[in-house]
Amino acid sequence: MSARDNILKKLRAGLEGSTPRPDQFDETLVTEPWQYAPEDRIQRLRSLMETVHTEVYTLAAANWPAKVQELLENRRLANLLYAPGTGHGQQLAEFWAEAAAEQNLLAYDRPIEEWKEELFWQVDASITGTAGAIAATGSLVLWPDRHEPRLMSLLPPLHIALLKASEVEDNLYVMMEKQNWPAGLPTNLLLVSGPSKTADIEQVLAYGAHGPKELVVLILEDA
């Protein structure tokens, strides 16, 4: 008999004579304590994210590419990784061409194997979209796909994320329901709630453990 059969057999023997417990999931326990009035929702998100060293800016939707450029300029960064196949990627590229911005735009347009070294060591910053955010825990939802690969939010020391103000939900449970997650998840769905950190030495908090040292969230208000 295979290990699988043995394990399942033992488990089934252990359950003999018992009946499965009914599902009594009480969703109010995960929703009611985490509900916010519309005007408080973004404030909650913002303050939670700021507590863990995230920079948050709220701006009019049209202004974000200029803000990105400013962020790079202030930090004297030389390049920015972006996703050319996305709407915001195209918007960014257009702005960059018009403004004749000096920072290099790097397009994530080929498999990682072709430029692993460069991605690991030479990229200063990246910009990605988000699939919304969760106010209760101060989390961004990232839904990577072929256009916006997963490593964009992990390898560069600075990660800039765009968030639509209208896509902030109260809590994880509501987010799952609204976006119907069980119906189809991407290969890698992520919740990101700040820059990478660790407290493994003497519980002293240090940022930039393995992922980004800085996370900047641009909340875009609908025009």
Added chain:
Amino acid sequence: MSQRIPVKELTDSFRGRAVGALADAQLRTNFRVAMDSLMKKRADAFPDEEEREGLRELGNHIKARALSRLPDLLEQLEAKLTENGVHVHWAETTEEANRIVHTIIESKQGSQVVKGKSMVSEEMEMNDYLAERDIECLESDMGEYIVQLDGEKPSHIIMPAIHKNRRQVSKLFHNKLGVDETDDVNELIQIGRRTLRKKFLEADVGVSGVNFAIAETGTLLLVENEGNGRMSTTVPPVHVAVTGIEKVVANLRDVAPLLSLLTRSALGQPITTYVNMISGPRKADELDGPEEVHLVLLDNGRSGAFADAQLRQTLNCIRCGACMNHCPVYTRVGGHTYGEVYPGPIGKIVTPHMVGLDHVPDHPSASSLCGACGEVCPVKIPIPELLQRLRQENVKSPDEPAVVQGGGSKYSWKERALWRMWMALNTRPTLYKCFLWAATRLGKLTPKNLGPWTENHTAPVPARRSLHDLAKAHLNAEKTSGDRS
């Protein structure tokens, strides 16, 4: 007391190691400081008692419900993952699990592995197994990395290097990596970051644990703060996840409360920096992610615990570490004293099923049964009850069937006979009266050496008159004076 313990026992038994740990002032300070801060963080993260208790009840319900259909859920998980393109393997023993992992690595001619934090891989002693086969298996969680670099084992399931302070880490880095010594924690972390980033880049295979495996969607969910888990599961061309069979939950929505319980109980955080949900390997048109994803489901004694309805509750555990943070014994003796992968209260109730009660006979008794662990456990495992049950299992006579492997290892006919006598004394009034008469009159004859008791105490001398006697006399006196007035 320490002179009485043979040298071998000093390192080979819980008692012996405890003596050493208790005498180590630095170690005790490191743990005391850390546990105090972790307890405070947890308390701050649950300001509303009603909310906390409701959520714990729900957490318990979700795990109990999952366990009540465990075999079906495992099959569903396997089917869903397979549909998603993930290879699922089953292992009854750690040896089998190691062989599976090794075969996968060999098939890719891999020689370098990076590992995200995984307690199950510690159970397997995977690092050693692979090292013996010329495969480098590097820990990438900062704490695990520090511990591995020093040839040690983790002393806490969430904070593996909690027993070390910054100076000890700085010395270690200096000796092993040739960097300058520094007292700056940030700088120490940056040294780790640079060293490990190179390893992520080169690795052939990434190994990780799993916090929750979701049957409904075929998803492996991992939580972490550092990003090393994401690195290990995203960068190398192959990702192998190893986990215990108890980690499966039915539905995606079940993780909403469990996640909240886990991160708040463990670190007092509303959520970890990353929640990483993996539902398959890289798709044909995607640009990164592993081309192959494997899941190894490990039993290693869990089905033994499962067989008993009471002990089954051990498998509710979501490995938050809160029970050890709140344990007065753990705080004083530290994680290494337990001598096994899982320390603290959870270690005491889970390890016997993995290695046998006869290997860890002191585990269930190394507790004052104060109840703190059971009170904080986010999935409401009645740890003190389970400890008592394991104590009973370990003194069962050899004729009774063993429920836990290695059970009955502390059985002693002498002890059994003594307790029988004690019971007889206390249930037969005539016998009891005779005993009382003898004890009060012949108290002087009590031996000076009463075994372990007199190691730390003076031998008790029975009073000349029993309490019973005194009370009677008192009542009589009252009665007489009452009559008079």
